[in-house]
Amino acid sequence: MxxxxxxxxxxxxxxxxxxxxxxxxQDLVLSMAGVKEGExxxxxxxxxGRYSIALAKEGAKVTGLDASxxxxxxxxxxxxxxxxxxxxIQADALKIPFPDGQFDLVLSVCMLCFIRDWRSALLExxxxxxxxxxxxxxxxxxxxxxxxxxxxxxxxxxxVYNSAEFLSPAxxxxxxxxxxxxxxxxxxxxxxxxxxxxxxxxFSGVQxxxxxxxxxxxxxxxxxVATKP
Numbered sequence: 001m002x003x004x005x006x007x008x009x010x011x012x013x014x015x016x017x018x019x020x021x022x023x024x025x026q027d028l029v030l031s032m033a034g035v036k037e038g039e040x041x042x043x044x045x046x047x048x049g050r051y052s053i054a055l056a057k058e059g060a061k062v063t064g065l066d067a068s069x070x071x072x073x074x075x076x077x078x079x080x081x082x083x084x085x086x087x088x089i090q091a092d093a094l095k096i097p098f099p100d101g102q103f104d105l106v107l108s109v110c111m112l113c114f115i116r117d118w119r120s121a122l123l124e125x126x127x128x129x130x131x132x133x134x135x136x137x138x139x140x141x142x143x144x145x146x147x148x149x150x151x152x153x154x155x156x157x158x159x160v161y162n163s164a165e166f167l168s169p170a171x172x173x174x175x176x177x178x179x180x181x182x183x184x185x186x187x188x189x190x191x192x193x194x195x196x197x198x199x200x201x202x203f204s205g206v207q208x209x210x211x212x213x214x215x216x217x218x219x220x221x222x223x224x225v226a227t228k229p
Contacts, residue, residue, distance in 0.1 A: 004160060006048050006074035013050075017196040020204055024189045025138070025221050026054060029109060032187060032225045033136045035060045039104040044093050044125060045111025049075030049086065055107070056084045063103075064088040065096065093121045101130040109138040113164045122179045129228040135181065137224045142166035144220035146194045169217045172224050181226035188212075188219030 012018045037059030043052040046064030048071050056062045064086055066072050072088045079086045091097050093115060106125045112118040125135055140147050150161040169186045176184050191211025192204040211219055
């Protein structure tokens with residue numbers, strides 16, 4: 001699989017499509033996470049630290065975990081410039097280097113798509129959660145135009161999406177139930193097409209409002225929260 005390039009990854013969020021997408025995704029993830037000040041949080045697959053930093057600003061004690069050293073170095077630099085104390089560690093999500101019940105919240109944003117044995121990763125995230133703790137899983141909806149575009153890119157050039165596996169809302173809910181989680185809830189966002197056009201995206205707000213009202217689980221970005229018994 002192609003390696004993640006932190007510079008290109010961050011640059012996407014400055015594009016006409018990336019800016020509104022990031023805002024909508026973060027709003028949904030953070031509202032679903034409901035993080036409280038002082039909570040111990042693991043950001044599994046933290047990348048360049050976008051969510052680690054957002055959670056730390058909410059008062060959480062955050063640990064960011066990622067397999068990519070390049071992404072972690074970028075995350076450490078961003079956190080340092082923000083004056084935030086976040087522990088970033090390089091580790092495998094299939095072997096999280098923490099004891100059972102360490103965290104109040106485990107967040108995973110688009111990480112499971114890139115792990116071959118993602119069911120084992122779910123169980124590992126459950127292991128490090130305390131009883132009553134929450135897991136928040138964000139994924140690209142397998143039935144969306146966004147997933148279709150990512151797959152198409154993987155067909156014609158070397159890409160991180162060559163071996164990605166996307167899931168539907170029903171599929172991730174079923175897997176969380178199978179893993180033993182309870183109180184499972186899913187919401188989605190990104191009801192517009194992935195077109196990098198300022199003109200088209202000027203109408204994205206209308207599409208978001210209609211999509212959430214009429215087809216609440218059909219958005220391209222899935223966020224599911226579940227509780228460890």
